[in-house]
Amino acid sequence: xxxxxxxxxxxxxxxxxxxxVFAGVQVMLGIASHSLSSSPGASAIAMIVYVGLMVxxxxxxxxxxxxxxxxxxxxxxxxxxxxxxxGLSRIAxxxxxxxxxxxxxxxxxxxxxxxxxIAALLGCGLFTALTLWWSLHTVGGIAIGLRMVLAPVLxxxxxxxxxxxxxxxxxxxxxxxxxxxxxxxQAALADAHxxxxxxxxxxxxxxxxxxxxxxxxxxxxxxxxxxxRMLVAEASxxxxxxxxxxxxxxxxxxxxxxxxxxxxxxxxxxxxxDLEERAIADVSQAIAALGPRLxxxxxxxxxxxxxxxxxxVTIAYASDDPEGEAEYLEF
Numbered sequence: 001x002x003x004x005x006x007x008x009x010x011x012x013x014x015x016x017x018x019x020x021v022f023a024g025v026q027v028m029l030g031i032a033s034h035s036l037s038s039s040p041g042a043s044a045i046a047m048i049v050y051v052g053l054m055v056x057x058x059x060x061x062x063x064x065x066x067x068x069x070x071x072x073x074x075x076x077x078x079x080x081x082x083x084x085x086x087g088l089s090r091i092a093x094x095x096x097x098x099x100x101x102x103x104x105x106x107x108x109x110x111x112x113x114x115x116x117x118i119a120a121l122l123g124c125g126l127f128t129a130l131t132l133w134w135s136l137h138t139v140g141g142i143a144i145g146l147r148m149v150l151a152p153v154l155x156x157x158x159x160x161x162x163x164x165x166x167x168x169x170x171x172x173x174x175x176x177x178x179x180x181x182x183x184x185x186q187a188a189l190a191d192a193h194x195x196x197x198x199x200x201x202x203x204x205x206x207x208x209x210x211x212x213x214x215x216x217x218x219x220x221x222x223x224x225x226x227x228x229r230m231l232v233a234e235a236s237x238x239x240x241x242x243x244x245x246x247x248x249x250x251x252x253x254x255x256x257x258x259x260x261x262x263x264x265x266x267x268x269x270x271x272x273x274d275l276e277e278r279a280i281a282d283v284s285q286a287i288a289a290l291g292p293r294l295x296x297x298x299x300x301x302x303x304x305x306x307x308x309x310x311x312x313v314t315i316a317y318a319s320d321d322p323e324g325e326a327e328y329l330e331f
Contacts, residue, residue: 015113016058022106023054030099037097039087046083049076050103057110065111070119073111077104077123081130090138098148105152112159115167124156203240235259244269246303246313248280254287255301262296271303275312282331283313290327296320 027047034040053076056069065073080100088094104127112120128149135145211230239255240247246269255265287301297319304312311330318326 019058019106019110020054023050023103026099026103026106027051029096033096033099036095037087042083042086046080046100050080050100053107057107057114061114064115065119070111070116073107074119074123074126077107078126078130080104081127085130085134093144101148101152105155108152108156109159112156112163115163117160117163120156120160124153128153204237232259239267242269243267244271244303245275245280246283246301248284250284251287254284254291258291258294258299261294263294264298266300268300268302270305271312272306275303279312279331283315286315286329290315290317297324
């Protein structure tokens with residue numbers, strides 16, 4: 001139950017069984033009326049062809065009927081019509097000797113349901129033309145032919161129209177589903193941005209709040225420790241602004257540890273788009289491993305622009321000591 005409506009679906013196996021039973025009944029009626037046909041052998045061959053066509057059309061195919069199969073069905077319709085008509089009476093109503101009328105009607109409907117409306121219309125059109133042509137050579141004339149084709153034509157047209165309507169409805173439902181999913185994605189993105197903005201505001205308040213309150217106090221006397229903490233806060237805010245995707249908690253902690261040992265650190269995100277979490281984790285691990293060995297000097301961690309990749313991220317360290325060892329890593 002969704003939105004006050006209950007969706008009901010008819011199992012495919014049930015529809016297949018229903019069509020098979022209906023087709024079987026028509027064949028049985030034809031067998032029971034074989035004495036009414038002047039060519040029972042031709043009618044029997046037509047029954048065999050019809051059973052084969054029904055097996056083919058009812059075989060499960062999730063993507064509908066391939067074109068060669070659809071054309072084979074149309075050809076079979078012509079063969080069945082010609083074979084059965086060869087034994088029908090031309091001076092009276094043929095009765096159940098014309099078993100193919102309802103049988104082909106069932107076949108046309110199934111072809112339409114299997115998403116081959118053109119094949120269904122083509123087969124029905126050829127059947128109608130052959131039947132009307134045959135009726136011109138009967139005592140009853142074309143009126144007999146019109147009576148014979150009326151039900152098959154009407155059922156075929158209704159089936160094709162119904163499948164067309166269902167197809168259009170399915171496309172509209174699919175479009176509405178895509179639109180709904182797009183709106184959900186937009187809502188999720190907006191919510192993520194809101195959470196990110198709230199988190200950013202909390203971080204800024206925690207980092208910049210104490211130094212700003214101290215700086216705004218006219219009676220406060222700034223000590224060297226206070227000035228150092230303000231510089232640390234300024235560097236931390238700069239890392240969060242310029243570091244982009246690299247400014248993860250692990251990265252910021254490693255940078256803070258390096259600054260405590262006198263290292264000047266620059267964290268730069270010039271990439272312009274997101275970086276894989278695996279790459280960020282590798283860089284963070286490299287900084288955590290490299291940091292304890294650094295004292296003084298300058299450390300630059302940079303996510304390179306996409307058009308300049310690879311490498312995606314570079315780590316460069318230059319020591320203050322001219323004889324000190326430099327470090328350069330690429331990811």
